[in-house]
Each structure stands twice: as structure tokens, then as C-alpha cells.
């Protein structure tokens with residue numbers, strides 16, 4: 274099933290729609306508490322547990338979990354931030370169902386437990402966590418306890434993944450119905466630990482009414498091209514990668530290998546003669562073609578029936594690169610613009626966006642990392658997801674905004690967050706391989722959004738598959754066949 278991501282506001286709407294469809298809100302809260310208790314007993318050995326309850330429904334879930342854990346024989350203490358008399362609605366009800374003592378939440382109490390269930394704040398953060406609440410969060414983090422977060426680690430903004438003041442560092446997080454962007458966006462994602470998704474009885478049909486725009490990038494979001502028995506190299510597309518000059522050839526070579534390993538039928542490196550000689554010393558299956566000046570591009574595309582182009586890796590921030598990009602955009606091919614191809618338009622981004630929007634073939638992917646993103650789009654307000662969405666809309670291209678939490682956005686606002694990445698990928702040239710993979714997938718007929726999502730996902734898996742530090746970008750293309758094989762079965 275495709276995994277939609279719901280902002281806290283959309284989640285509140287899902288709750289309301291569920292209630293309107295006949296599921297009592299108290300049942301949702303009981304189910305949420307039950308899910309937490311279940312995950313605690315499933316993952317952790319029986320031991321003293323502290324349940325920290327806040328003033329809202331997140332605390333309500335905590336009260337339910339406390340009761341159910343005690344029923345299972347766990348030694349449970351409950352501490353409340355605020356007064357029991359101030360609790361409202363379902364939270365007040367379930368607090369009454371907890372018949373044990375309710376202590377005042379304070380930092381010192383956090384020291385004596387193996388497990389702390391964090392029900393301080395969930396989706397309802399109205400301001401930064403400060404004062405006593407912040408002291409409690411710090412004390413919980415400094416204790417030896419494993420923290421189990423209800424919905425989100427308290428202090429993490431579920432919409433943006435930002436830390437509001439200070440946040441719990443959870444060993445795992447139990448969330449309900451659908452994950453939130455904050456479970457995948459950094460730095461919040463790193464504080465969630467493992468995220469476990471629980472069904473609390475909200476009907477899936479409510480999704481049709483909410484029409485969410487955000488998705489987790491996973492394998493059901495796109496379909497990889499499949500080779501048919503009668504396929505030949507020309508039917509799997511031809512990807513051209515533009516090379517840097519003779520002293521800067523490595524980046525384009527990594528892209529070309531990425532494009533070839535992801536399955537493009539043919540891959541050509543285009544560049545000046547002296548650069549091609551360097552490539553020739555390294556490559557066998559990748560073809561070489563002279564493409565010295567921007568004017569050389571169009572005849573080359575026609576001659577070799579090229580249907581996807583990657584420009585940018587070590588291309589140089591120069592007038593030639595700028596002209597090449599405009600020539601490429603004027604063609605019918607699908608285009609990946611990476612690195613220098615992006616930076617070269619820093620002074621006149623609107624010229625780039627106009628050329629993208631004027632195209633017949635809409636498949637253009639921009640792959641900026643944070644610096645390149647700011648150079649091209651300036652400072653856009655909001656979280657990474659908002660910024661990627663705004664950039665895609667403004668440019669008319671699919672924007673793959675790189676990082677530990679890569680976000681891929683389509684001009685119409687549809688957006689995916691990639692959670693498959695690995696810190697192993699933070700190495701020179703890894704982005705060049707990714708750009709080539711996107712080009713290789715578009716050469717095989719994938720559209721820009723699906724190709725960018727699939728490439729980001731597979732690239733992330735490749736980083737994980739290596740499984741140890743020491744990965745260099747040269748290793749990545751060679752890992753791809755195993756991953757493609759696994760994804761095909």
C-alpha cells in the first residue's frame with residue numbers, strides 16, 4: 274500500500290472523519306493506548322516503567338497505556354504535567370480509568386526507570402517546549418531509560434521535523450494511522466528511533482477525502498521498467514552524460530556508470546576530445562562522443578537517438594555549461610540538471626525556469642543539495658518539504674532536494690520524502706551517481722517524478738547495503754544490480 278503522510282492538521286481531520294463515520298473518539302484513544310502498550314511489551318523486557326502524561330490527548334493515550342501495562346503486570350508509575358482537574362474530554366475520561374496514583378511530573382522522577390513512555394506532547398504543540406516541560410525532556414534524555422514516544426517524540430514538530438525548543442530522543446515511536454512528515458524529515462526523524470505504525474480503527478476511506486499530497490518514498494510509489502523478451506539495447510533508451518574538462522572527468526564517469534547500471538540500454542559520455550581520452554582509459558561499455566561546444570549537442574542527440582541527458586557533474590560554472598543546458602532543454606530529451614548546471618543559473622534563475630516551462634517534454638529533474646538550492650531559489654520560508662514544493666512550482670521541474678531526508682517534489686505539489694538513505698552516502702561523487710541513475714531511468718521511459726523517486730530510493734538502499742563506513746562513490750554503481758534484482762522479485 275502506498276504510504277501517505279499526513280500533517281498533524283490532516284491527521285486531526287482523519288480523526289474527525291473517523292468519528293463522523295461512527296468510530297467514537299474514545300475508542301481511537303483506547304486503541305492508541307493499546308498499541309503503545311503492545312509495542313512496549315513486544316520490544317522490551319518487563320521492568321519498571323514511567324508514563325509521562327501531558328495536558329492533551331497525547332497524555333490521554335499515555336493513561337490508557339499505563340492502565341494496560343499494569344494489567345500485564347508491569348510496575349507502572351504515572352506522572353502528569355499539569356493538573357488532573359484541567360484534563361478535558363477523552364483524556365479526562367481515561368485519566369479517571371487509571372486508578373493508581375498520579376504524581377506531579379518533575380525532572381528527578383525520570384531517573385529511576387528502564388522505560389519512559391513519552392505522552393507529554395503529540396501533534397498539538399502550540400509553542401516551543403520550555404520551562405518545566407523542557408527540564409523533564411532533558412532529564413528523560415539524560416536518564417538511562419529507553420524512551421517510547423507516543424505519536425512523535427515530544428518537542429518534534431510532526432509537520433516539519435523541526436525541534437521546538439528541545440525534544441525527546443526516543444528508542445522507538447508509535448504513531449497512528451499514517452506517518453507524519455516529521456517522522457521522515459530531519460532532525461526530528463533521527464529522534465524518533467524506529468517508527469512503528471499502528472491501526473487504531475480509522476477507516477482507510479478517510480484518505481480519499483483528505484487527498485494528501487505527501488508520501489513516503491517507497492517501492493510501491495513507482496514502477497521500475499521491466500525488460501521484455503524482445504527488448505534490445507535501443508528500446509531501453511540512450512542516456513547522454515556531459516563530461517567536465519580533461520582535469521574534471523570523474524564526476525561524469527560516475528554518472529554514466531549510474532545510468533548504465535540502472536538499466537539504460539546505451540550510455541554515451543559527451544565532451545571535448547582530451548576529456549574523452551581520459552574516459553577512454555577507464556571505460557569499456559560506455560560510449561564516447563565529441564561534444565565540445567553547445568552547438569555540437571543537437572546533432573549528437575539526433576545522430577545517436579538520445580532520449581535522456583545528464584548535465585552538471587563537474588561541468589564547470591561557465592557560459593558553455595549555461596548554453597548547453599539551454600540547448601538540452603530545447604530538445605525533446607528528458608533532462609537531469611545537477612551541480613554546476615544548477616549553479617550556473619544562480620544569477621538568472623528565471624531564464625532557466627522559462628526554458629523548462631517552454632518544453633514539450635515536461636520531464637526535467639533538478640537535483641540540488643542545500644547550497645545549490647539556496648543559490649537557485651534563494652531563501653524560501655518553511656520546512657524542507659515546503660521549500661521543495663515551492664521550488665518545483667516555481668521552476669516547473671521535479672526538484673529532488675538532497676540530504677539525509679531527500680525530498681522529491683512535483684510542480685503540482687505532490688511530494689515524496691525518502692527515508693531509505695544512509696550516512697554512508699555522504700561521500701564525494703555519490704550525488705553524481707544519483708544524477709546518472711535518474712537519467713538512466715528516464716531514458717527507459719520513467720517520468721521525472723517516478724524516476725527521481727526510484728533513483729533516490731535505490732541509491733539510499735545501496736548506501737545501506739554497503740553497510741559499513743568506507744563506501745566511496747565508485748562502489749555504488751556495482752551495488753545496483755543486486756538491488757534491482759531484489760526489487761524485481
Ligand SMILES: NC(=O)C1=CN([C@@H]2O[C@H](COP(=O)(O)OP(=O)(O)OC[C@H]3O[C@@H](n4cnc5c(N)ncnc54)[C@H](O)[C@@H]3O)[C@@H](O)[C@H]2O)[C@@H](O)CC1
Pocket residue numbers: 285288298301302303305327328329330331332333334393394395396397398399400401402403406423424425449473
Ligand atoms: N481523536 C484524536 O484526536 C486522537 C488523538 N490521539 C492523540 O492525541 C494527540 C493530539 O492531541 P492534542 O491535540 O490534544 O495535542 P497534545 O496532546 O500534544 O496536547 C496539546 C496540549 O498541550 C498544550 N501545549 C502545546 N504545546 C505546549 C508547550 N510547548 N508547552 C506547554 N503546553 C503545550 C496545548 O495547550 C494543549 O493543551 C496525538 O498526538 C495522539 O497522541 C490519539 O488518542 C488518537 C485519537
Ligand SMILES: [K+]
Pocket residue numbers: 331391392393394395422423424425426427
Ligand atoms: K509524545
